[in-house]
Structures are given as C-alpha cells and as structure tokens.
Amino acid sequence: MRAKVSCGGDGGMSKQVYTRQARSRMLILIIVDFLCMLLPYGFFLYRAEYVHGIRADALLVSYAILTACVYACRFVVKVYQQMVRFANAGSFLRMILADAAGALLYLLIDRLLLSYHLPITTVTSAAACGLLLVLLSRFIYQWLRKNSTLFNHAGTVSEPHVANKINVAIVGAGELGVLLARELMSNRNSRYHPYCFFDNDPRKIGSVVEGLRVYGPDNEAIALVASMPIQEIIIAIPDMTPAAQKSIFNRYKQTKAKVMLYDYPHNRLERTTDKRSIRDINIEDLLFRSSVALEDSRATEYYRDRVVMVTGAGGSIGSELCRQIAACNPKQLVMLDIYENGVYEVQQELRRHFPQLDLRTKIASVCDVERLEQVFDKYRPEILFHAAAHKHVPLMEHNCAEAIVNNVFGTWNTANAAEKFGVKRFVLVSTDKAVNPTNIMGATKRACEMIILSRSDSKTTDFVAVRFGNVLGSNGSVVPLFRRQIAEGGPVTITDRRVVRYFMTIPEASQLVLRTGSRAEKSEIFVLDMGEPVRILDLAENLISLSGFTPYVDMEIKEIGLRPGEKLYEELLCRTDLCTKTSDDRIFIEHAQTFTRAQVDQMLDEMRSGIAAHGQSDQAMRDMMMRLIPTYRMPEVVNATAEEAEEMRSSTSRTHIDMPAPAGIPS
Structure with a gap:
C-alpha cells in the first residue's frame, strides 16, 4: 500500500511515501530473494575458487558486487513495488530483464575495475539459478494464496466453502473468460465458483485453462450441462454482435440454467468509467441491431459552454437528454416541466453527479404563454429541446382536446418564445406515430412537425424535428408493463400477436437527438434508423x-385486443425513396412536404374554433384532426391491409426464443 503526496519546491516535484506495511512487505521480499540467491551464488563462486584458484576474500567481494548489481537493477524497474499475489507475466519479465542487466553490469565492473576476472559462465550460471529460485518462491506463494487458508488474517471473513457457492460455467475460454475465472477464484467472498469453460475453438477443447477443463463445441457442451453441478452460465465473450449474443443466449437457455453476461453495465455513456461485471441479460441486449455509440466528441463540443433548455425534463427522454447534456459541460442547463416530482428526481440526480453544473429547474406549463416567456427572458437559452408532450396513445384517445392543446399549442407557444428571445436551435422530439397517424396523439405530433416545417424563414432560430420509434423502458411503454405483470405472476397481456414495433433504448434515442441538435440543417425532419422491427409477442x-x-408453461401470455387508436405496425422511418442519408449512419433527413406560416396559422385557428365549439366530444376532435391532417386515418382502415405492409413482411422472429407451441395463442 502506498500514498502519493505532492511536495512543494522547484518544479512542483512529487514523491511517493510508502506506509509502514508497504515497507515491511518490500523488506521481506528483499530478504527472501537474498536467501534464494545465496545458495546458487555461493555454489558457483565456491566452484570458481576450486576450479580457477581465485582467493576466498576476492570471491566475497565479487559476491557482494554481483548481489548489489542485481538488486540495483531490480529497484530501477520497480520489481519490489509489485505485490506478489497480483504479479503477472509482465512483472516476472521485468525481473528477468533486471537480473540479466545486473549480470551484465557486474561483468562490466569485473572487466574494468577488478584485478581478477570471474568466468562469464560462472556469472551467468549464478544469476540464472538465483533468478529461478526467486521466481519459484513467487509461484509457490501465489499458489498458496489461491489454494490455502493460511493467509486469512484474523478478524477477516474466511473463505466460504465451495459447496456454499454457485457453480458456474464460463462461455469463452479467451482472455476475457480467463480474466473472469481468475477474478472469481481469487475473491474469497465471491458467490460464484468457476467449474469449467465452454468454447468452440478446437485448439482449446479438452485442454485445461487456469485449472478448469474446457468443453465444446456448444452443442456437445449443452448436452453435458445436465450431468454437471452447474447452476448458472456466464457468457464472457468480448465485442459480440447482437446476432451472436442472441444466438449464444438462445443455445444455452436450453440448459434451463440461468444465463448471465460478463459485460459493461447496459446503457453506459462512457466505457472508460465503467467496469465489467456479471449481470443479467437485459431485453436491450437482445435487440437485433448494433447499439448506438454513446460517445460523440463533436456533439459534446457543440453543447459546451452554452445555455441549454429542455422542456418536459422530468420525462423519460427529457431526463436522459438532461443527463447527457450535463456531461457536455454546458454553461447552464435549464429544466422545465409541469410535473414537479419527475423533474425533482432528475434535479437531485444531476446535483449528485455534476456538482459544478449550473442547473436551474423551473415548474411551468408550455401552455402558459406568459410564464413561458418569463423563463425564456430570464435565462435566454441558446439551444432548446422540446420534449414536453402527452404521449400515451389510448389515454389521449379519450382526452383529445387536451392532447391538441398541450401538444400542438404547447409546441406553438414554445416555438414563438424561442424566436422572440433569440434561441439559436430548436429541436422538437417527435415520434414515428406522426407518420400516417391512426390516433390523436400521432396526429398532434404531425401538427407539431408542420409548425417546425413552416419556420424555414426564421431569421433567429433554426427549427428541426427528430422522429424515432418506441423507447424501451420509458414511462408508459410496454416493457415496464410486462415486467410488472411477470412480477405479479402473470398473465402477460399483449394486444395482438401480430403487432410489430421499432425499439431503441432511452440513452440511444437521447444521444441521437443530441446529434441532430448539433447539425447545421434547418427546418428539416430528421428520422433515426431504428433497425429491424420486433414482434411484441417475441418481446413478451x-x-x-x-x-x-418458461412462456406458456410457467407464465401465460394473453391477447386482449388492440387498444383505441392502435395499429398493428408503425411506419418504416428510413425508406430510401423518402429519405436522404446524412454523414451520420443512423440519421436521415425526410423529403418532407413544406408548409407556410399562413397555412399553419389557418390550421391552428380552426383547431381553436373546433375546441371552443366541440372540445368535449372526442369524436368531433378526431373528425376535425382528420380534416386538418390529411394523412390521419382510422386504425381499422390501416389494420385491414396491414399484412401487405413492408414493415409486417420484414419483421422476423430474430429476438425469438424457441418455445413449446403456445396453448392460448394460435400459431
């Protein structure tokens, strides 16, 4: 153990101060090494006296000089700073090089300064044999540390018996798997005991690595699990593609053992700050596409030292936007939301993780023009992300007027304030449900996009919208619902076994929104590549x-019918005939229809009149929106021809785990 302290003085030099325990450890190592070298050095020097007739007093001087040279070189390469129990091949190589350099240094002194000269073979033999005994002492110590309880200190927890640990098989006998095995075996308090490796490499199958047998290939190894005392299986293969990861998971899930993953935490923003750990495989790991890289230096630099505002900051996307913006070191981050509890939680989290951040939290509604302008006037944001919206499809079908007021007029009010107070960049967070909408929520978001498209003539603000699909784990999404139903013992309810959706994780969606915010285009609709569609049945x-x-055995899956406004599929966002690819592989620009401010103003006037006259009638609101939004259609019309849609045809069971034929759902 050591501590570093900075010392004043010229050049601000620093030195290392070792604790008493560390000094004692190094002294013990030096003494042990001296004893190990004593016998071979003495033997070969005595042989030199007997064979070559060199005097005993001269040999003692040579012995002292050779020992000093070896120790000096070991100190130069810091051999004794390494704790023996954690020494690896690199540590041992440094010792070998140090001893070789020590022997050469002695020979140089011998030839230049001494009146007598030891034979080169004598010096190299003594140094080599002394080194072998020192290395042997290190190996014996490491073996004892790993396999004996002799080194348990009083007052510490003793090593649990293997019988009390969970026997695990490690999939992957490469560097990562071996590293995991070493970590588990060296940690006495680990709850896991590595039992064997599984690997497909024919060079490794049948061999022993770190004392563990390697079995394979996969199909044979899976059959062996039933005869082994294996309770869990840990996949430890680095940089797997999503397809490979799902394939391995599907194979080993057949063993009925719990399958875990040795990997970085999911949804990490920077690998460099995280450590691999054994964790459950999440549904996000089984998305059939490569995850979005969550580090973008250009986007980070764009938001540095700027005032950024996020509306709807307490929501799923808004809160993640705030987390990622905070990591970009903005000049100031303003969080605006009407729901105090959600934004309060985000505020407390950001204060813990970013104590230097200038964070302002404002409770306000985007429907309150006066209050909105007060906030804009006070903080003068340079970049605005508008994520405030009602998004729950079935709920909004029964609250149509409120959806229009909050989503459409809230966007209109925010856009007006942005122009009035000189916001440089306005980013609307939209949804794939705005594409040929079949529900009031999607229709209102399409109206919001029309507002953005009509602002191409703005001299103060660049307006853009970014459109993406369902976000895994967001408030009101299907994944938290499924998890809650599973925790309650089922059944898990799906609306229709044919339903397909595009999915993305919250950090991925937020990062791509930030990237679009940093681009130069204006009055465009950006669409995100969501990968392949996923069947909701497969997800469940x-x-x-x-x-x-086991689905259909331990847990029932029940169809309950499509909800109001729901269609069987969402539109493919990145169709090559409708989009232009940008320099970012995951971001496209839609060939959108343009609108003038006059057209949008007329649309909004009709909405105001309609709400004033028939705001209490949801059907009247739908009829009005269907007239104002030409692409808005009833879900029954779209679902009648859903099987012919490209999205339905391209959806595959790539995330599907082979299961028994469902009892309650026809195949």
Missing part, C-alpha cells in the same frame, strides 16, 4: 424467459 416471450420462467 423473451422477458418471461429472462425472468427465469
């Missing part, structure tokens, strides 16, 4: 399996 089956149950 996977979540049940990841929870340790």
